[in-house]
Amino acid sequence: MPAAVTRAARAYVRWVDRLSDYVGIVAMYLIFLMIGILLLDAIWNNVIGFPIHWGIEATQFALAAYYFMGGAMTLKNNDHVRMDLFYDRLSVRGKAKVDLVTMVCLLFYLGVMLFGSISSLQYAIETNERRFSMWNPSMIPIKALMAACIVLMILQTVSLVFKHIATLRESKAP
Incomplete structure (x- = not known):
């Protein structure tokens, strides 16, 4: 594989991994927001x-x-x-092969989820969908976040594919 492609793949993996970490850290702090809202509601x-x-x-x-x-x-x-009845017994190369097959299945699943989330977001925008309640909040922000996060998961899955391919190439080399 040409060196430029390898450098581009490494840069992609670094960028997506960093983005996933940042978004994940923000998500971790949402627990405090939830606690605060529930505490405020109780008080x-x-x-x-x-x-x-x-x-x-x-x-x-x-x-x-x-x-x-x-x-x-x-x-x-x-x-x-992960259900790992046999996975733990596999070699590093065997695990990478199984993970690549799993990633293909995951990409298909995430593609279907992305299609559905975009369709749901379009509906929410076209109809100004609101949750039926006293508060009556718009559903557009949460549906937009869902679609964006599915895109990020697809990007992260592609990053993992690059990592597993690299593992297979490294374990193959003498």
Whole structure:
């Protein structure tokens, strides 16, 4: 493989890994936002006696953002759930081969998810979709975040493909 392609792949992997880390760190801090909203809701409802109608829904949106934003970092750090009946017994090269097959399946799945999320976002924009509740928040921001985070997960999956290919090339070399 030409050196320019290898340099470009390495730069891509570094850039996407760094972006996944930044987004994942922001996601980690969302837990404090959720705690704060629920604490505020409990205090206002139980101590002051004035319920906040947006508290639970805001926490649900923050939780959805937490899951979406944490996906790419979870992939990058290999912290996802894996059924490894045989995987642990494989060589480094064998694991890379299995992971490449898994990445192809994941890319297909994420492509379907991206198609659905873009369709859902378009619908939300066209109809000014709102959640049916007292607070009545717009669904556009969370759906846009979902689509963006799926794109980031696709970018991270491609980064992992490059890493697994590099592992196969390194283990093949004498």
